[in-house]
Amino acid sequence: MPNKACVRAHTNIALIKYWGKRDETYFLPMNSSLSLTLDKLYTDTMVVFDGTFTEDAFYLNGEKQSEKETKKISKFLDLFREEKKTGLRARVESINHVPTAAGLASSASAFAALAGAANLALGLDLDPQRLSTFARRGSGSATRSIFGGFVEWDMGTCSDDSLAVPVDDAGWDIGMVIVAVNQKAKEVSSRIGMKRTVETSPFYPAWVEAAKKDIVDIKAAIAAKDFVRLGEITEANGMKMHGTMLGAEPPLSYWEPDSIVAIKTVQALRKQGIPCYVTMDAGPNVKVLCRLSQAETIKAALSEHFAADKLIITEPGQGIRELTE
Template sequence: MTEKKVRAHTNIALIKYWGKRDEKLILPASSSLSLTLDAFYTDTSVAFDSSIQQDTFYLNGVLQNDVATKKVSHFLDLFRKPAGIHSPALIKSTNFVPTAAGLASSASGMAALAGAANEACNLQLTKRELSLFARKGSGSATRSIYGGFVEWQMGTSSTDSYAVPIDDADWDIGMLVVVVNSRQKEISSREGMKNTVKTSPFYSGWLESTAKDLIEIKDAIYSHDFQKMGEITESNGMKMHGTMLGANPPLSYWEPDSVVAMQLVRQLRQEGLPCYFTMDAGPNVKVLCRLTDSDKIKKRFETHFDSDQLIIAKPGEGLKVLSE
Protein backbone atom coordinates (compact mmCIF):
# COMPACT_ATOMS: atom_id res chain seq x y z
CA MET A 1 0.00 0.00 0.00
CA THR A 2 1.73 3.18 -1.22
CA GLU A 3 0.22 6.44 -0.04
CA LYS A 4 0.23 9.40 -2.45
CA LYS A 5 -0.35 12.81 -0.93
CA VAL A 6 -1.12 16.07 -2.72
CA ARG A 7 -1.81 19.68 -1.65
CA ALA A 8 -4.23 22.02 -3.41
CA HIS A 9 -4.98 25.62 -2.47
CA THR A 10 -8.35 27.31 -2.48
CA ASN A 11 -9.22 29.94 -5.03
CA ILE A 12 -11.46 32.97 -4.71
CA ALA A 13 -13.43 33.90 -7.81
CA LEU A 14 -13.12 37.51 -8.94
CA ILE A 15 -15.49 36.84 -11.85
CA LYS A 16 -18.01 34.50 -10.32
CA TYR A 17 -19.25 31.06 -11.24
CA TRP A 18 -22.92 30.93 -10.27
CA GLY A 19 -25.17 28.52 -12.09
CA LYS A 20 -24.81 25.43 -14.25
CA ARG A 21 -26.10 24.70 -17.71
CA ASP A 22 -25.65 20.97 -17.02
CA GLU A 23 -26.01 19.74 -13.43
CA LYS A 24 -24.72 16.22 -14.05
CA LEU A 25 -21.55 17.17 -15.94
CA ILE A 26 -21.03 20.36 -13.86
CA LEU A 27 -20.85 22.59 -16.91
CA PRO A 28 -21.08 26.28 -15.93
CA ALA A 29 -23.49 28.77 -17.42
CA SER A 30 -20.59 31.21 -17.86
CA SER A 31 -16.81 31.34 -17.70
CA SER A 32 -15.15 32.56 -14.48
CA LEU A 33 -11.81 33.83 -13.19
CA SER A 34 -10.14 33.37 -9.81
CA LEU A 35 -7.07 34.04 -7.69
CA THR A 36 -5.50 31.04 -5.94
CA LEU A 37 -4.55 31.82 -2.32
CA ASP A 38 -1.65 30.50 -0.26
CA ALA A 39 -3.34 30.74 3.16
CA PHE A 40 -6.04 28.11 2.67
CA TYR A 41 -5.41 24.60 1.39
CA THR A 42 -6.26 20.90 1.60
CA ASP A 43 -3.83 17.99 1.94
CA THR A 44 -5.23 14.68 0.70
CA SER A 45 -3.74 11.21 0.49
CA VAL A 46 -5.02 8.19 -1.44
CA ALA A 47 -3.77 4.63 -0.91
CA PHE A 48 -5.32 1.60 -2.63
CA ASP A 49 -5.49 -1.34 -0.23
CA SER A 50 -6.95 -4.75 -1.13
CA SER A 51 -7.00 -5.73 2.54
CA ILE A 52 -9.86 -3.32 3.36
CA GLN A 53 -13.48 -4.09 2.50
CA GLN A 54 -14.56 -0.75 1.05
CA ASP A 55 -13.45 2.82 0.47
CA THR A 56 -12.74 4.52 3.79
CA PHE A 57 -12.68 8.31 4.04
CA TYR A 58 -11.31 10.41 6.90
CA LEU A 59 -11.82 14.19 6.88
CA ASN A 60 -9.83 16.13 9.47
CA GLY A 61 -9.18 12.86 11.31
CA VAL A 62 -12.88 11.93 11.54
CA LEU A 63 -14.27 8.84 9.78
CA GLN A 64 -16.98 10.06 7.37
CA ASN A 65 -20.46 8.63 6.92
CA ASP A 66 -21.72 6.66 3.93
CA VAL A 67 -23.07 9.73 2.12
CA ALA A 68 -19.76 11.62 2.18
CA THR A 69 -17.77 8.47 1.40
CA LYS A 70 -20.02 7.61 -1.55
CA LYS A 71 -19.34 10.99 -3.17
CA VAL A 72 -15.59 10.43 -2.84
CA SER A 73 -15.90 6.83 -4.12
CA HIS A 74 -17.77 7.93 -7.25
CA PHE A 75 -15.10 10.52 -7.93
CA LEU A 76 -12.28 8.00 -7.40
CA ASP A 77 -13.97 5.65 -9.88
CA LEU A 78 -13.19 8.21 -12.61
CA PHE A 79 -9.50 7.44 -11.99
CA ARG A 80 -9.75 3.75 -11.08
CA LYS A 81 -11.52 2.81 -14.28
CA PRO A 82 -8.86 3.99 -16.80
CA ALA A 83 -6.10 2.69 -14.49
CA GLY A 84 -7.70 -0.78 -14.24
CA ILE A 85 -7.68 -0.63 -10.43
CA HIS A 86 -10.41 -2.46 -8.50
CA SER A 87 -9.10 -2.17 -4.93
CA PRO A 88 -10.79 -0.06 -2.26
CA ALA A 89 -8.98 3.09 -1.16
CA LEU A 90 -8.07 4.70 2.13
CA ILE A 91 -8.55 8.46 1.73
CA LYS A 92 -7.34 10.95 4.33
CA SER A 93 -8.05 14.63 3.83
CA THR A 94 -7.20 17.59 6.03
CA ASN A 95 -8.76 20.99 5.35
CA PHE A 96 -6.71 23.98 6.43
CA VAL A 97 -9.82 26.04 5.73
CA PRO A 98 -13.29 25.91 7.35
CA THR A 99 -15.48 23.40 5.49
CA ALA A 100 -18.59 24.66 3.64
CA ALA A 101 -18.34 28.18 5.06
CA GLY A 102 -17.98 30.07 1.79
CA LEU A 103 -14.18 29.86 1.81
CA ALA A 104 -13.85 27.50 -1.16
CA SER A 105 -13.03 24.31 0.76
CA SER A 106 -14.69 22.20 -1.95
CA ALA A 107 -12.33 23.72 -4.54
CA SER A 108 -9.16 22.75 -2.69
CA GLY A 109 -10.70 19.50 -1.44
CA MET A 110 -11.68 18.05 -4.80
CA ALA A 111 -8.57 19.37 -6.55
CA ALA A 112 -6.34 17.71 -3.93
CA LEU A 113 -8.33 14.47 -4.26
CA ALA A 114 -7.95 14.58 -8.05
CA GLY A 115 -4.21 15.13 -7.72
CA ALA A 116 -3.76 12.33 -5.17
CA ALA A 117 -5.90 9.91 -7.21
CA ASN A 118 -3.85 10.70 -10.33
CA GLU A 119 -0.63 9.94 -8.42
CA ALA A 120 -1.98 6.77 -6.76
CA CYS A 121 -3.26 5.44 -10.12
CA ASN A 122 -0.09 6.53 -11.94
CA LEU A 123 -2.21 7.97 -14.75
CA GLN A 124 0.24 10.83 -15.41
CA LEU A 125 -2.56 13.18 -16.43
CA THR A 126 -1.68 16.66 -17.69
CA LYS A 127 -2.85 19.66 -15.68
CA ARG A 128 -5.52 20.32 -18.28
CA GLU A 129 -6.79 16.74 -17.96
CA LEU A 130 -6.69 17.02 -14.17
CA SER A 131 -8.72 20.21 -14.41
CA LEU A 132 -11.37 18.35 -16.41
CA PHE A 133 -11.47 15.56 -13.81
CA ALA A 134 -11.56 17.96 -10.84
CA ARG A 135 -14.55 19.78 -12.38
CA LYS A 136 -16.60 16.59 -12.07
CA GLY A 137 -16.13 16.71 -8.30
CA SER A 138 -16.65 20.44 -7.77
CA GLY A 139 -16.92 23.20 -10.35
CA SER A 140 -14.52 25.60 -8.64
CA ALA A 141 -11.97 22.78 -8.12
CA THR A 142 -11.16 23.00 -11.81
CA ARG A 143 -9.39 26.32 -11.06
CA SER A 144 -7.41 25.08 -8.02
CA ILE A 145 -5.18 22.96 -10.25
CA TYR A 146 -3.23 26.13 -11.05
CA GLY A 147 -1.70 28.98 -9.06
CA GLY A 148 -2.16 32.74 -9.58
CA PHE A 149 -4.99 34.07 -11.76
CA VAL A 150 -6.93 31.27 -13.44
CA GLU A 151 -9.80 31.24 -15.94
CA TRP A 152 -12.33 28.42 -16.05
CA GLN A 153 -13.48 28.38 -19.66
CA MET A 154 -17.12 27.33 -19.85
CA GLY A 155 -16.48 25.42 -23.09
CA THR A 156 -19.08 23.77 -25.29
CA SER A 157 -19.09 20.27 -23.76
CA SER A 158 -17.58 18.11 -21.03
CA THR A 159 -14.35 17.77 -23.01
CA ASP A 160 -13.46 21.47 -23.27
CA SER A 161 -14.75 22.95 -20.00
CA TYR A 162 -11.52 23.32 -18.03
CA ALA A 163 -9.27 25.92 -16.41
CA VAL A 164 -6.26 27.68 -17.89
CA PRO A 165 -3.63 29.82 -16.14
CA ILE A 166 -3.88 33.54 -16.98
CA ASP A 167 -1.14 35.23 -14.94
CA ASP A 168 1.14 34.08 -12.10
CA ALA A 169 0.06 37.07 -9.93
CA ASP A 170 3.71 37.69 -9.15
CA TRP A 171 3.10 41.40 -8.59
CA ASP A 172 1.74 43.49 -5.75
CA ILE A 173 -1.46 41.50 -5.14
CA GLY A 174 -2.92 40.26 -1.86
CA MET A 175 -6.19 39.50 -0.14
CA LEU A 176 -7.45 40.03 3.39
CA VAL A 177 -9.98 37.35 4.28
CA VAL A 178 -12.51 38.46 6.89
CA VAL A 179 -13.92 35.34 8.54
CA VAL A 180 -17.31 36.64 9.66
CA ASN A 181 -18.56 33.15 10.46
CA SER A 182 -16.69 29.87 9.94
CA ARG A 183 -19.69 27.61 10.63
CA GLN A 184 -21.12 25.43 7.89
CA LYS A 185 -23.70 27.38 5.91
CA GLU A 186 -27.37 26.36 6.05
CA ILE A 187 -27.96 26.44 2.29
CA SER A 188 -25.28 24.82 0.15
CA SER A 189 -23.86 26.59 -2.90
CA ARG A 190 -25.31 23.83 -5.06
CA GLU A 191 -28.86 24.35 -3.78
CA GLY A 192 -28.59 28.15 -3.80
CA MET A 193 -27.26 28.10 -7.34
CA LYS A 194 -29.97 25.80 -8.63
CA ASN A 195 -32.78 27.89 -7.14
CA THR A 196 -31.29 31.16 -8.44
CA VAL A 197 -31.01 29.85 -12.00
CA LYS A 198 -34.56 28.52 -11.84
CA THR A 199 -36.37 31.48 -10.28
CA SER A 200 -34.39 34.76 -10.42
CA PRO A 201 -35.61 37.22 -13.09
CA PHE A 202 -32.16 38.90 -12.91
CA TYR A 203 -30.24 35.80 -13.97
CA SER A 204 -30.17 36.39 -17.74
CA GLY A 205 -28.81 39.92 -17.19
CA TRP A 206 -26.13 38.48 -14.92
CA LEU A 207 -24.95 36.08 -17.62
CA GLU A 208 -24.80 38.85 -20.21
CA SER A 209 -22.81 41.24 -18.02
CA THR A 210 -20.42 38.65 -16.57
CA ALA A 211 -19.13 37.77 -20.06
CA LYS A 212 -18.20 41.44 -20.52
CA ASP A 213 -16.66 41.59 -17.04
CA LEU A 214 -14.41 38.63 -17.86
CA ILE A 215 -12.95 40.29 -20.97
CA GLU A 216 -12.34 43.54 -19.11
CA ILE A 217 -10.75 42.01 -16.01
CA LYS A 218 -8.30 40.00 -18.12
CA ASP A 219 -7.21 43.25 -19.81
CA ALA A 220 -6.75 44.80 -16.35
CA ILE A 221 -4.69 41.83 -15.13
CA TYR A 222 -2.45 41.82 -18.21
CA SER A 223 -1.78 45.54 -17.78
CA HIS A 224 -1.46 45.29 -13.95
CA ASP A 225 -4.27 47.87 -13.60
CA PHE A 226 -5.18 47.20 -9.97
CA GLN A 227 -7.96 49.78 -9.72
CA LYS A 228 -9.81 48.53 -12.78
CA MET A 229 -9.40 44.91 -11.65
CA GLY A 230 -10.76 45.77 -8.20
CA GLU A 231 -13.74 47.72 -9.51
CA ILE A 232 -14.78 44.86 -11.80
CA THR A 233 -14.31 42.31 -9.00
CA GLU A 234 -16.51 44.23 -6.58
CA SER A 235 -19.21 44.92 -9.14
CA ASN A 236 -19.32 41.32 -10.38
CA GLY A 237 -19.63 39.89 -6.86
CA MET A 238 -22.49 42.23 -5.96
CA LYS A 239 -24.33 41.38 -9.18
CA MET A 240 -24.13 37.69 -8.28
CA HIS A 241 -25.64 38.37 -4.86
CA GLY A 242 -28.29 40.50 -6.59
CA THR A 243 -29.43 37.46 -8.58
CA MET A 244 -29.85 35.55 -5.30
CA LEU A 245 -31.93 38.33 -3.75
CA GLY A 246 -34.19 38.10 -6.79
CA ALA A 247 -34.70 34.34 -6.39
CA ASN A 248 -37.89 32.81 -4.97
CA PRO A 249 -37.57 32.45 -2.06
CA PRO A 250 -34.96 35.24 -1.83
CA LEU A 251 -31.53 34.05 -0.73
CA SER A 252 -28.91 35.99 1.19
CA TYR A 253 -25.72 34.64 2.74
CA TRP A 254 -24.90 38.00 4.33
CA GLU A 255 -24.71 38.60 8.07
CA PRO A 256 -24.58 41.99 9.84
CA ASP A 257 -20.77 41.81 10.08
CA SER A 258 -20.56 41.15 6.32
CA VAL A 259 -22.09 44.59 5.79
CA VAL A 260 -19.74 46.14 8.38
CA ALA A 261 -16.76 44.74 6.44
CA MET A 262 -18.06 46.05 3.10
CA GLN A 263 -18.69 49.52 4.55
CA LEU A 264 -15.17 49.59 6.01
CA VAL A 265 -13.69 48.81 2.56
CA ARG A 266 -15.63 51.73 1.06
CA GLN A 267 -14.42 54.00 3.87
CA LEU A 268 -10.79 52.96 3.31
CA ARG A 269 -11.13 53.78 -0.39
CA GLN A 270 -12.49 57.24 0.42
CA GLU A 271 -9.38 57.75 2.54
CA GLY A 272 -7.20 56.90 -0.45
CA LEU A 273 -6.35 53.28 0.34
CA PRO A 274 -7.33 51.20 -2.72
CA CYS A 275 -9.12 47.95 -1.80
CA TYR A 276 -12.20 46.13 -3.07
CA PHE A 277 -14.47 43.47 -1.60
CA THR A 278 -16.01 40.30 -2.94
CA MET A 279 -18.15 37.55 -1.39
CA ASP A 280 -19.00 34.02 -2.37
CA ALA A 281 -21.88 31.85 -1.16
CA GLY A 282 -21.25 32.54 2.51
CA PRO A 283 -20.98 35.49 4.92
CA ASN A 284 -17.20 35.91 4.73
CA VAL A 285 -15.75 38.94 2.97
CA LYS A 286 -12.57 38.89 0.90
CA VAL A 287 -10.75 42.18 0.44
CA LEU A 288 -8.64 42.44 -2.71
CA CYS A 289 -5.71 44.76 -2.08
CA ARG A 290 -2.10 45.47 -2.83
CA LEU A 291 -0.01 43.11 -0.71
CA THR A 292 2.06 46.08 0.43
CA ASP A 293 -1.13 47.65 1.89
CA SER A 294 -2.44 44.46 3.52
CA ASP A 295 -0.97 45.07 7.00
CA LYS A 296 -2.41 48.61 7.10
CA ILE A 297 -5.83 47.34 6.00
CA LYS A 298 -5.74 44.53 8.57
CA LYS A 299 -4.98 47.02 11.36
CA ARG A 300 -8.03 49.07 10.40
CA PHE A 301 -10.19 45.96 10.37
CA GLU A 302 -8.93 45.10 13.87
CA THR A 303 -10.98 48.05 15.16
CA HIS A 304 -14.13 46.07 14.24
CA PHE A 305 -13.02 42.41 14.17
CA ASP A 306 -10.85 40.12 16.30
CA SER A 307 -7.40 39.61 14.81
CA ASP A 308 -7.99 35.85 14.52
CA GLN A 309 -10.88 36.62 12.12
CA LEU A 310 -8.48 38.38 9.75
CA ILE A 311 -6.13 36.43 7.50
CA ILE A 312 -3.75 37.96 4.97
CA ALA A 313 -3.29 35.76 1.91
CA LYS A 314 -0.79 35.97 -0.91
CA PRO A 315 -1.25 34.39 -4.35
CA GLY A 316 -0.95 30.62 -4.01
CA GLU A 317 0.62 27.93 -6.15
CA GLY A 318 -0.95 25.11 -8.11
CA LEU A 319 -1.17 21.40 -7.20
CA LYS A 320 1.83 20.12 -5.29
CA VAL A 321 2.78 16.47 -4.71
CA LEU A 322 3.85 16.05 -1.07
CA SER A 323 4.82 12.36 -1.06
CA GLU A 324 5.87 9.91 -3.74
Protein backbone atom coordinates (compact mmCIF):
# COMPACT_ATOMS: atom_id res chain seq x y z
CA MET A 1 0.00 0.00 0.00
CA PRO A 2 1.44 3.41 -0.94
CA ASN A 3 -0.01 5.06 2.26
CA LYS A 4 0.96 8.53 1.00
CA ALA A 5 -0.30 10.60 -1.95
CA CYS A 6 -0.48 14.18 -3.15
CA VAL A 7 -3.30 15.35 -5.41
CA ARG A 8 -4.18 18.64 -7.12
CA ALA A 9 -7.83 19.66 -7.59
CA HIS A 10 -9.09 22.83 -9.23
CA THR A 11 -12.04 24.83 -8.04
CA ASN A 12 -15.16 25.20 -10.16
CA ILE A 13 -17.80 27.84 -10.74
CA ALA A 14 -21.38 26.69 -11.20
CA LEU A 15 -23.19 27.97 -14.29
CA ILE A 16 -26.33 26.14 -13.18
CA LYS A 17 -26.26 26.49 -9.41
CA TYR A 18 -26.62 24.03 -6.57
CA TRP A 19 -28.61 25.77 -3.86
CA GLY A 20 -30.38 23.46 -1.46
CA LYS A 21 -30.19 19.91 -0.17
CA ARG A 22 -32.90 17.30 -0.12
CA ASP A 23 -30.81 15.23 2.29
CA GLU A 24 -28.36 16.88 4.65
CA THR A 25 -26.64 13.71 5.83
CA TYR A 26 -25.68 12.49 2.39
CA PHE A 27 -25.49 15.91 0.70
CA LEU A 28 -28.09 15.11 -1.93
CA PRO A 29 -29.05 18.25 -3.86
CA MET A 30 -32.51 19.50 -4.80
CA ASN A 31 -31.43 19.92 -8.42
CA SER A 32 -28.67 18.92 -10.80
CA SER A 33 -26.00 21.57 -11.36
CA LEU A 34 -23.33 22.25 -13.98
CA SER A 35 -19.99 23.98 -13.63
CA LEU A 36 -16.79 25.07 -15.30
CA THR A 37 -13.57 23.89 -13.65
CA LEU A 38 -10.99 26.69 -13.46
CA ASP A 39 -7.29 26.46 -14.15
CA LYS A 40 -6.00 29.30 -11.94
CA LEU A 41 -7.51 28.32 -8.59
CA TYR A 42 -6.56 25.02 -7.04
CA THR A 43 -5.61 23.09 -3.92
CA ASP A 44 -2.72 20.67 -3.47
CA THR A 45 -3.24 18.13 -0.72
CA MET A 46 -0.90 15.51 0.67
CA VAL A 47 -2.27 12.72 2.84
CA VAL A 48 -0.25 10.16 4.70
CA PHE A 49 -1.78 7.34 6.75
CA ASP A 50 0.52 5.89 9.38
CA GLY A 51 0.10 3.24 12.06
CA THR A 52 2.15 5.31 14.53
CA PHE A 53 -0.25 8.30 14.43
CA THR A 54 -2.66 8.45 17.36
CA GLU A 55 -4.88 11.16 15.85
CA ASP A 56 -5.51 13.00 12.58
CA ALA A 57 -3.63 16.26 12.02
CA PHE A 58 -4.51 18.93 9.46
CA TYR A 59 -2.22 21.69 8.17
CA LEU A 60 -3.49 24.41 5.84
CA ASN A 61 -0.95 26.63 4.10
CA GLY A 62 1.65 25.40 6.63
CA GLU A 63 -0.41 26.16 9.74
CA LYS A 64 -1.78 23.51 12.06
CA GLN A 65 -5.56 23.85 12.13
CA SER A 66 -7.87 23.94 15.16
CA GLU A 67 -9.60 20.92 16.63
CA LYS A 68 -12.87 22.05 15.03
CA GLU A 69 -11.38 22.19 11.52
CA THR A 70 -9.51 18.92 12.05
CA LYS A 71 -12.74 17.20 13.13
CA LYS A 72 -14.35 18.04 9.77
CA ILE A 73 -11.40 16.45 7.99
CA SER A 74 -11.51 13.39 10.30
CA LYS A 75 -15.21 12.87 9.63
CA PHE A 76 -14.54 13.03 5.91
CA LEU A 77 -11.57 10.64 6.13
CA ASP A 78 -13.78 8.23 8.10
CA LEU A 79 -15.71 7.58 4.86
CA PHE A 80 -12.49 6.32 3.25
CA ARG A 81 -11.42 4.41 6.36
CA GLU A 82 -14.78 2.64 6.45
CA GLU A 83 -14.42 1.71 2.80
CA LYS A 84 -10.92 0.35 3.43
CA LYS A 85 -11.84 -1.13 6.82
CA THR A 86 -8.89 0.50 8.51
CA GLY A 87 -8.48 2.63 11.59
CA LEU A 88 -5.23 4.30 10.46
CA ARG A 89 -4.93 7.98 11.37
CA ALA A 90 -3.66 10.55 8.90
CA ARG A 91 -1.67 13.70 8.49
CA VAL A 92 -3.15 16.08 5.90
CA GLU A 93 -1.23 19.01 4.42
CA SER A 94 -3.08 21.35 2.07
CA ILE A 95 -1.90 24.38 0.18
CA ASN A 96 -4.48 26.65 -1.42
CA HIS A 97 -3.20 28.22 -4.63
CA VAL A 98 -5.40 31.23 -4.90
CA PRO A 99 -4.03 34.56 -6.12
CA THR A 100 -3.44 36.80 -3.09
CA ALA A 101 -6.20 39.27 -2.22
CA ALA A 102 -8.76 37.23 -4.10
CA GLY A 103 -10.61 35.72 -1.16
CA LEU A 104 -11.62 32.77 -3.30
CA ALA A 105 -10.54 29.80 -1.19
CA SER A 106 -12.96 27.06 -1.97
CA SER A 107 -14.33 23.96 -0.32
CA ALA A 108 -14.79 22.47 -3.80
CA SER A 109 -11.09 22.14 -4.58
CA ALA A 110 -10.29 21.34 -0.94
CA PHE A 111 -12.53 18.29 -0.65
CA ALA A 112 -11.89 17.08 -4.20
CA ALA A 113 -8.12 17.14 -3.56
CA LEU A 114 -8.51 15.43 -0.19
CA ALA A 115 -10.78 12.77 -1.69
CA GLY A 116 -8.29 12.10 -4.49
CA ALA A 117 -5.34 11.88 -2.11
CA ALA A 118 -7.14 9.65 0.42
CA ASN A 119 -8.24 7.31 -2.38
CA LEU A 120 -4.66 6.88 -3.60
CA ALA A 121 -3.00 6.77 -0.18
CA LEU A 122 -5.31 3.99 0.99
CA GLY A 123 -5.06 2.15 -2.34
CA LEU A 124 -8.85 2.16 -2.69
CA ASP A 125 -8.82 2.42 -6.47
CA LEU A 126 -12.20 4.19 -6.64
CA ASP A 127 -13.03 5.28 -10.19
CA PRO A 128 -13.53 9.05 -10.67
CA GLN A 129 -17.33 8.94 -10.65
CA ARG A 130 -17.47 6.87 -7.48
CA LEU A 131 -14.83 9.19 -6.01
CA SER A 132 -17.10 12.15 -6.78
CA THR A 133 -19.76 10.63 -4.49
CA PHE A 134 -17.17 10.67 -1.69
CA ALA A 135 -16.09 14.25 -2.46
CA ARG A 136 -19.77 15.23 -2.31
CA ARG A 137 -19.93 14.24 1.36
CA GLY A 138 -17.31 16.89 2.19
CA SER A 139 -18.98 19.68 0.24
CA GLY A 140 -21.58 19.50 -2.51
CA SER A 141 -19.63 21.62 -4.99
CA ALA A 142 -16.57 19.34 -4.54
CA THR A 143 -18.47 16.64 -6.47
CA ARG A 144 -17.89 18.59 -9.70
CA SER A 145 -14.19 19.36 -9.12
CA ILE A 146 -13.21 15.74 -9.75
CA PHE A 147 -13.43 16.44 -13.49
CA GLY A 148 -12.21 19.24 -15.76
CA GLY A 149 -14.08 21.47 -18.21
CA PHE A 150 -17.86 21.55 -18.08
CA VAL A 151 -19.12 19.09 -15.47
CA GLU A 152 -22.62 18.12 -14.44
CA TRP A 153 -23.46 17.00 -10.92
CA ASP A 154 -26.38 14.72 -11.61
CA MET A 155 -28.69 14.97 -8.59
CA GLY A 156 -29.33 11.21 -8.82
CA THR A 157 -31.81 9.21 -6.81
CA CYS A 158 -29.61 8.19 -3.87
CA SER A 159 -26.09 8.52 -2.48
CA ASP A 160 -24.60 6.08 -5.00
CA ASP A 161 -25.81 7.83 -8.15
CA SER A 162 -25.63 11.50 -7.13
CA LEU A 163 -22.34 12.02 -8.96
CA ALA A 164 -20.27 14.04 -11.39
CA VAL A 165 -20.45 13.54 -15.14
CA PRO A 166 -17.90 15.16 -17.46
CA VAL A 167 -19.81 17.02 -20.18
CA ASP A 168 -17.22 18.77 -22.39
CA ASP A 169 -13.57 19.82 -22.06
CA ALA A 170 -14.46 23.49 -22.71
CA GLY A 171 -11.61 23.76 -25.18
CA TRP A 172 -13.50 26.10 -27.52
CA ASP A 173 -12.39 29.62 -26.59
CA ILE A 174 -13.98 29.70 -23.14
CA GLY A 175 -12.62 31.73 -20.25
CA MET A 176 -13.57 33.49 -17.06
CA VAL A 177 -12.64 36.83 -15.54
CA ILE A 178 -13.06 36.85 -11.78
CA VAL A 179 -13.74 40.15 -10.08
CA ALA A 180 -12.64 39.70 -6.48
CA VAL A 181 -14.90 42.30 -4.92
CA ASN A 182 -13.76 41.61 -1.38
CA GLN A 183 -12.34 38.92 0.87
CA LYS A 184 -14.28 39.40 4.09
CA ALA A 185 -15.56 36.21 5.74
CA LYS A 186 -19.20 35.76 4.81
CA GLU A 187 -21.82 36.45 7.44
CA VAL A 188 -24.00 33.54 6.38
CA SER A 189 -22.28 30.37 5.15
CA SER A 190 -23.67 28.77 2.00
CA ARG A 191 -24.67 25.74 4.05
CA ILE A 192 -26.86 27.85 6.35
CA GLY A 193 -27.98 30.15 3.53
CA MET A 194 -29.25 27.36 1.32
CA LYS A 195 -31.04 25.70 4.23
CA ARG A 196 -32.79 28.94 5.10
CA THR A 197 -33.79 29.43 1.47
CA VAL A 198 -35.22 25.91 1.13
CA GLU A 199 -37.17 26.27 4.37
CA THR A 200 -38.55 29.79 4.01
CA SER A 201 -38.46 31.18 0.46
CA PRO A 202 -41.83 30.98 -1.31
CA PHE A 203 -39.86 31.21 -4.58
CA TYR A 204 -37.92 28.03 -3.86
CA PRO A 205 -40.20 25.52 -5.66
CA ALA A 206 -40.09 27.76 -8.75
CA TRP A 207 -36.27 27.82 -8.54
CA VAL A 208 -36.12 24.02 -8.58
CA GLU A 209 -38.44 23.84 -11.60
CA ALA A 210 -36.45 26.52 -13.45
CA ALA A 211 -33.13 24.81 -12.68
CA LYS A 212 -34.45 21.54 -14.12
CA LYS A 213 -35.12 23.25 -17.43
CA ASP A 214 -31.90 25.28 -17.35
CA ILE A 215 -29.74 22.18 -17.03
CA VAL A 216 -31.31 20.63 -20.12
CA ASP A 217 -30.96 23.88 -22.07
CA ILE A 218 -27.36 24.55 -21.06
CA LYS A 219 -26.26 21.06 -22.07
CA ALA A 220 -27.86 21.65 -25.48
CA ALA A 221 -25.98 24.97 -25.77
CA ILE A 222 -22.69 23.27 -24.84
CA ALA A 223 -23.30 20.47 -27.33
CA ALA A 224 -23.96 23.08 -30.05
CA LYS A 225 -20.95 25.17 -28.85
CA ASP A 226 -23.39 28.09 -28.77
CA PHE A 227 -21.51 30.54 -26.55
CA VAL A 228 -24.19 33.26 -26.47
CA ARG A 229 -26.89 30.82 -25.41
CA LEU A 230 -24.51 29.32 -22.84
CA GLY A 231 -23.90 32.75 -21.37
CA GLU A 232 -27.55 33.78 -21.38
CA ILE A 233 -28.61 30.64 -19.52
CA THR A 234 -25.72 31.03 -17.06
CA GLU A 235 -26.53 34.63 -16.21
CA ALA A 236 -30.26 34.01 -15.87
CA ASN A 237 -29.78 30.94 -13.69
CA GLY A 238 -27.50 32.78 -11.27
CA MET A 239 -29.97 35.65 -10.98
CA LYS A 240 -32.78 33.20 -10.25
CA MET A 241 -30.74 31.67 -7.43
CA HIS A 242 -30.14 35.11 -5.90
CA GLY A 243 -33.83 35.89 -6.38
CA THR A 244 -34.88 32.89 -4.39
CA MET A 245 -32.51 33.97 -1.58
CA LEU A 246 -34.08 37.43 -1.48
CA GLY A 247 -37.38 35.69 -0.81
CA ALA A 248 -36.02 33.90 2.28
CA GLU A 249 -36.91 34.99 5.82
CA PRO A 250 -34.89 36.77 6.97
CA PRO A 251 -33.86 37.77 3.43
CA LEU A 252 -30.43 36.81 2.23
CA SER A 253 -28.18 38.77 -0.10
CA TYR A 254 -24.46 38.38 -0.74
CA TRP A 255 -24.23 41.38 -3.05
CA GLU A 256 -22.22 44.53 -2.40
CA PRO A 257 -22.18 47.84 -4.26
CA ASP A 258 -19.07 46.80 -6.19
CA SER A 259 -20.87 43.66 -7.37
CA ILE A 260 -23.32 45.95 -9.19
CA VAL A 261 -20.46 48.00 -10.61
CA ALA A 262 -19.03 44.82 -12.15
CA ILE A 263 -22.42 43.70 -13.48
CA LYS A 264 -23.07 47.10 -15.10
CA THR A 265 -19.63 47.03 -16.72
CA VAL A 266 -20.40 43.63 -18.23
CA GLN A 267 -23.77 44.86 -19.49
CA ALA A 268 -22.03 47.84 -21.15
CA LEU A 269 -19.50 45.51 -22.79
CA ARG A 270 -22.35 43.44 -24.21
CA LYS A 271 -23.88 46.57 -25.69
CA GLN A 272 -20.56 47.12 -27.45
CA GLY A 273 -20.89 43.68 -29.00
CA ILE A 274 -18.66 41.66 -26.66
CA PRO A 275 -20.49 38.55 -25.46
CA CYS A 276 -19.83 38.18 -21.72
CA TYR A 277 -22.09 37.13 -18.88
CA VAL A 278 -22.03 37.30 -15.09
CA THR A 279 -22.60 34.75 -12.41
CA MET A 280 -22.29 35.11 -8.63
CA ASP A 281 -22.15 32.62 -5.78
CA ALA A 282 -22.54 32.89 -2.02
CA GLY A 283 -20.42 36.02 -1.86
CA PRO A 284 -19.99 39.42 -3.53
CA ASN A 285 -17.44 38.33 -6.14
CA VAL A 286 -18.53 38.46 -9.76
CA LYS A 287 -17.42 35.87 -12.30
CA VAL A 288 -17.58 36.82 -15.96
CA LEU A 289 -18.00 33.99 -18.44
CA CYS A 290 -16.42 35.04 -21.71
CA ARG A 291 -14.46 34.06 -24.78
CA LEU A 292 -10.91 33.45 -23.58
CA SER A 293 -9.69 35.46 -26.58
CA GLN A 294 -11.66 38.50 -25.29
CA ALA A 295 -10.73 38.16 -21.62
CA GLU A 296 -8.01 40.85 -21.76
CA THR A 297 -10.45 43.35 -23.32
CA ILE A 298 -12.97 42.60 -20.58
CA LYS A 299 -10.30 42.90 -17.89
CA ALA A 300 -9.28 46.27 -19.30
CA ALA A 301 -12.86 47.56 -19.05
CA LEU A 302 -13.19 46.27 -15.48
CA SER A 303 -9.85 47.79 -14.51
CA GLU A 304 -11.44 51.24 -14.76
CA HIS A 305 -13.22 50.30 -11.51
CA PHE A 306 -11.09 47.58 -9.92
CA ALA A 307 -7.39 47.23 -9.06
CA ALA A 308 -5.41 44.84 -11.22
CA ASP A 309 -4.87 42.34 -8.38
CA LYS A 310 -8.66 42.01 -8.04
CA LEU A 311 -9.06 40.82 -11.62
CA ILE A 312 -8.10 37.26 -12.47
CA ILE A 313 -8.29 35.76 -15.93
CA THR A 314 -8.53 32.01 -16.05
CA GLU A 315 -8.99 29.34 -18.65
CA PRO A 316 -10.85 26.08 -18.06
CA GLY A 317 -9.06 23.69 -15.73
CA GLN A 318 -8.54 19.96 -15.70
CA GLY A 319 -9.76 17.31 -13.31
CA ILE A 320 -7.89 15.99 -10.28
CA ARG A 321 -4.43 14.57 -10.81
CA GLU A 322 -1.70 13.05 -8.74
CA LEU A 323 1.40 15.13 -8.10
CA THR A 324 4.55 13.10 -8.04
CA GLU A 325 7.80 14.39 -6.57
